[in-house]
Amino acid sequence: MGEPLAAGIVALLEDEIVAGLQKRNITDRFKRFVAYAGNRLDLSAARQTGSELAGNCRLRWYDHLLRNPLKAAAEAEQFTRTLHLAVLDQQQSLRKVLAIAREKLDLPPSAAREAPPAQSPQEALDRVKQALIAARAAHAAALAPLTKSELRELAPNAYPVLVSQNTVGHTLANRGTGRRLCDLIEKIDLGAMLQAAESLAPLAAPDVLKELAQLPAEGDLKVDGVTGTVAARYDTPAGTILIGGRGSNTYQLDKLTDVACVVDLGGNDVYLDGSTSLSRPIMLVIDLGGDDHYRGSAPGIQGGAILGVSMLLDYAGDDLYQAADCAQGSALAGVGILLDYAGHDRYAGIRRVQGQALGGVGILIDRAGNDAYRAAMWAQGFGGPLGFGLLDDCDGADHYFCGGRWRDSYPETPGMEGWGQGVGSGLRQVANGGIGVILDGGGDDVYEFDYLAHGGGYWCGVGMARDFGGNDRYEATGGLTQGVGAQMGLGILFDYNGDDVYQGTSQGFASAGVSYHPMPTCGGNFSFLADYGGNDKYGCGAKNNTYMMRGSEGGFLIDRPRRDEIEHTVTKTPLPARARQ
Incomplete structure (x- = not known):
């Protein structure tokens, strides 16, 4: 998987960086830089500070990494490798990924255990029924800490305030209400919410799906909201289960208000909307074959959820x-x-899509094929406050696009908003950021992105991007991209093997300033780009087999050859002029 020696190579980064600091006679300056960052974390830890930065929604792993930036690259390498290996375990992938998310979101460990293989279609169907009931109970427990009036406040405002009213990535149009909603989200029992998802997770195992595919399809029920054959209907305490036939069906999911689960046995199907919210808090769609079309304009669809839990499994096509x-x-x-x-497969959305989370977990896994992803903002492995967002495409030559819709709000970096592809970001003057990760298992991929994207951290968030192989192109059209940190953020980008092209000039760049403190060169942003193997090209002018400091004392770009590559150049590159952020 990728470079087999990567873990050991990245572990040596700390020694290499320390040697570089000593060579440049800036060791003391870097220590002051790190110490000041830690001091700012201490001073801003309270929920109310009188400053635009407070400690609400702050994650312990972020705090640890920012206080120990030289260890961050090695920890990130181990984390992303472990996460990708969990995804590749098809039988237990979701259980393992959710366990990792729990740890990073400061939640207690799960009691979920490995489920034995399903032995028959009826047993698989029984598991679906039991999973829905268990998920519904856990969901109720998750919301129990909120009063009825708090739920009435949160439910109608979450989407407009946190999503639809906004066209800039770094903050909200209504920051006061946004802070109030984030405070309410912090009261939710996120451990119980993940338990609801863990109840559904075993249904993603291939043995369960193969047994479900053998369910009989002889029935022909008439159901309002479904065009085509419905083979069976089952009512459970958690909602209705529909079994669709093997022909082509159309499901108007928002007309099926009592339906919690659709299992479709095959055919080229169409799924319209299908919101998951308080009115339908658990939604499960399992499509077992065919070239399918999922479309809609409502929020919380296609494996999306607002104050609920949703899972979409598409097995083929x-x-x-x-x-x-x-x-x-x-x-x-x-x-x-x-x-x-x-x-x-092709994925298209606008805001908060494709492996995104604010107050919870968002996961998009695509196991095979040459896929295309398109989004405008807050997408493709994005972690907002108290969020763990993951996009992992395991194989194929893929194309990712994030941005292109709204103008970047910072006049010094003209372009378009991006905020995606492995970005962890808070909301300025609202809440600290989460963890955003994009992983790609291999293939010759193209990444297009605008401002603050692809392995980026902003406002106390952590963002990571990792490509495990192939000749890749990173096509940046905005600033602060490709392993960058800004406003006390931490961003990391790894690429292993292949002849890669990095456009733009921001590779591994750490902004020198953090706007809310008076000493703009004293610390707060950390950035890493590490590329091992291949003949690579960098828009910032870096050469192969190079170690550079980028921007402030916290920015690093390291390119190293594989053992079997002959290049032995040693490049001395002057420290670039610090850029204003």
């Missing part, structure tokens, strides 16, 4: 996913999961 906001493995105060097992 070349599929098209079209949505607007909060969709395709995305969550607002909940858990959203989309897992596509095969085919050449």
Whole structure:
């Protein structure tokens, strides 16, 4: 998987960076830089500080990494490798990924255990029924800490305030209400919310799906909201289960208000909307074959959830996913999961899509095929406050695009907003950031992105991007991209093997300033770009086999050859002029 020696190589980064600091006679300056960053963390730790930065929604792992930046690269390498290995375990992938998310979100360990293989279609169907009931009970426990009046305040405001009213990535149009909503989300029992998702997770195992595919399809029920064959209907305390036939069906999911689960046995199907919210807090869609089309404009669809838990499993076919906001493995105060097992798929959305979370977990996993992803903002492995967002495409030559819709709000970096592809970001003057991760298992990939994207951290967030192999192109059209940290953020980008091209000039760049403190060169941003193997090209002018400090004392770009590569150049590169952020 990628470079087999990567773990050991990255562990040596700390020694190499320390040697570089000594060579430049700036060791004391770097220590002061790190100490000041730690001091700012201490001074801003309280929930109310009188400053625009407070400690609400701050994650312990972020705090640890920012206080120990030289160890961050090695920890990030181990974390992303472990996370990708968990995804590759098809039988237990979701259970393992959710366990990792729990740890990083400061939640207690799960009691979920490995489920034995399903032995028959009826047993698999019984597991679906039991999972829905267990998920509904855990969801109720998750919201129990909120009063009825708090729920009435949070439910109608979460989407407009945290999503639809906004066209800039770094903050909200209504920051006061946004802070209030984040405070309410902090009261939710996120451990119980993940328990609801863990109840559904075993259904993603291939043995369960193969048994479900053998369910009889002889029935022909008439159901308002479904065009095509419905083979069976089952009513449970958690909602209705529909079994769709093997022909082509159309499901108008928002007309099926009592339906909590659709299992479709095959055919080229169409799924319209299907919101997951307080009115339908658990939603499960399992499609077992065909070239399917998922489309809608409502939030909380296609494995998206608002104050709920949603999971979409598509087992085969070349599929098209079209949505607007909060969709395709995305969550607002909940858990959203989309897992596509095969085919050449296309994903299109606008805001908070494709592995995004604010107050919960958002997961998009695509196991195979040459896939295309398009989004405008807060997408493709994005972690907002108290969020863990993951996009992992395991194989294929893939194309990712994030940005292109709204103007960047910072006049010194003209361009378009991006905020995606492995970005952890807080909301300025509202809440600290979460953890955003994008992983790609291999293939010759193209990444297009605008401002603050691809392995980026902002406002006390952690963002990571990792490509395990292939000749990749990183096509930046905005500033602060490709392993960058800004406003006390930490961003890391790894690429292993292949002849890669990095456009733009921000590779591994750490902004020198943090606007809310008076000493703009004293610390707060840390950035890493590490590329091992291949003949690579960098828009910032770096050469192969190079160690550079980028921007402030916290920015690093390291390119090293594989052992079997002959290049032995030693490049001395002057420290670039510090840029204003």
